[in-house]
Amino acid sequence: VxxxxxxxxxxVDVDALRFxxxxxxxxxxRDAGDGAVLMLAWMNRESLGRTLEEGRTVFWSRSxxxxxxxxxxxxxxxxxxxxxxxxxxDALLVTVEQxxxxxxxxxxxxxxxxxxx
Amino acid sequence: VxxxxxxxxxxVDVDALRFxxxxxxxxxxRDAGDGAVLMLAWMNRESLGRTLEEGRTVFWSRSxxxxxxxxxxxxxxxxxxxxxxxxxxDALLVTVEQxxxxxxxxxxxxxxxxxxx
Numbered sequence: 001v002x003x004x005x006x007x008x009x010x011x012v013d014v015d016a017l018r019f020x021x022x023x024x025x026x027x028x029x030r031d032a033g034d035g036a037v038l039m040l041a042w043m044n045r046e047s048l049g050r051t052l053e054e055g056r057t058v059f060w061s062r063s064x065x066x067x068x069x070x071x072x073x074x075x076x077x078x079x080x081x082x083x084x085x086x087x088x089x090d091a092l093l094v095t096v097e098q099x100x101x102x103x104x105x106x107x108x109x110x111x112x113x114x115x116x117x
Numbered sequence: 118v119x120x121x122x123x124x125x126x127x128x129v130d131v132d133a134l135r136f137x138x139x140x141x142x143x144x145x146x147r148d149a150g151d152g153a154v155l156m157l158a159w160m161n162r163e164s165l166g167r168t169l170e171e172g173r174t175v176f177w178s179r180s181x182x183x184x185x186x187x188x189x190x191x192x193x194x195x196x197x198x199x200x201x202x203x204x205x206x207d208a209l210l211v212t213v214e215q216x217x218x219x220x221x222x223x224x225x226x227x228x229x230x231x232x233x234x
Contacts, residue, residue, distance in 0.1 A: 011233040028145050028154055035152045037145055040208040052234055083232040087220050091157040093228040103204050111210040115200040116128040117169055 014052075018090040019045065024060060027092040029102065032081045038102035039110040041070075043092065055080050057094060076100035131169075135207040136162065141177060144209040146219065149198045155219035156227040158187075160209065172197050174211060193217035 019025050024042045031038055041059040043051065047067055050058040057078040061068040071077030078096035085092060103110040136142050141159045148155055158176040160168065164184055167175040174195040178185040188194030195213035202209060220227040 010230045012230045013233050017232075026143050026157060028157060030154055035154075037147060037152075037154060037210055040143060040145060040203060052232075083234075084228040085230045085232050086157060086227040087222055087224070087229070088227070091228075092232070093154055105204055107204070110203040110205075111201040111208075112204070113127045113129045113202045115134075115169075115202050115209070116130050117200075 012085040012089060014045070014048065016089050017048075017085065017092075018088065020090070022062075024062070025090060025092055027057075027059065027094050029057065029078060029094045029096055032095045032097050036109055037111060038078075038096070038098060038108070041068075048092075051080060051094075052083070057096060071099065074100065074104070076102065078102070129202040129206060131162070131165065133206050134165075134202065134209075135205065137207070139179075141179070142207060142209055144174075144176065144211050146174065146195060146211045146213055149212045149214050153226055154228060155195075155213070155215060155225070158185075165209075168197060168211070169200070174213060188216065191217065191221070193219065195219070 017025055023044045026040055027043050028040050029038045042062055044060045047058040047060045057070040057080060059068045059070060077099050081095040083092055083094050101108050134142055140161045143157055144160050145157050146155045159179055161177045164175040164177045174187040174197060176185045176187060194216050198212040200209055200211050218225055
C-alpha cells in the first residue's frame with residue numbers, strides 16, 4: 001500500500017509513512033552538492049506537508065513543541081530537492097540545497113563533534 | 118560537560134548523550150567511502166557500548182525489543198570508522214565500512230524509495 005513504480009523509481013505515498021507515538025518521524029538532512037549529512041530533525045504530518053508544499057524544510061521542534069520553519073529567522077533555509085523513505089517507512093532522507101550553515105552554532109553540519117571512543 | 122578539545126577536534130563523552138524516554142538515540146549510518154546515507158537505526162547505551170568496543174555496529178531493535186548485531190546473520194557487518202554527535206547530543210552519525218548491502222531488501226541503502234511529492 002502506498003508504494004508504486006513510476007518511471008523506474010519506486011515511490012511511497014505520505015499515507016504509507018509510519019509516524020511514532022508522538023506523531024513524529026525522524027528526517028535526516030543531507031546536502032545535495034556533496035551528500036554531507038547536515039542534521040537530524042523531526043517532522044510531523046503537518047510539517048512534512050508544508051515542506052512538500054513550500055519546497056523548504058519545516059520541522060517540528062520537540063523542545064518548543066511548535067512548527068519550525070528552518071531558516072525563518074537565520075535565513076539559513078533548506079530548499080528541498082527530494083525526499084526519500086527508508087524500507088520500514090519510519091525515517092526520511094531529505095536532500096537539500098542549504099543556504100548558509102545548517103547548525104545554529106554556525107557549523108556547516110550539526111554533526112561536528114566526535115564521540116570519544 | 119562531556120565536551121573537550123583534543124588535537125583540534127571537539128569530542129563528546131558518552132555520558133553527555135541525551136537518550137530519549139525509551140533510552141534510545143537515533144543513529145544515522147553513512148558509508149565511509151562516498152558518504153552515502155545507508156540507514157537510520159536506534160541505539161541504547163548497551164548497544165552503543167558494544168559498538169564502540171567491538172568496532173562493529175550493534176543496534177537496538179525496537180520491533181523485536183532486543184540487541185541487534187548488524188550482519189550477525191547476513192554477514193553484512195558495518196565496521197565503525199568514527200561516530201559523531203550532533204549539537205544537541207541527541208543524534209549520532211556513524212561512519213562505517215559496509216560489507217554487502219545495508220538494507221535487508223538487498224538494496225545498498227535503506228533509503229531507496231522516493232516520497233511521492
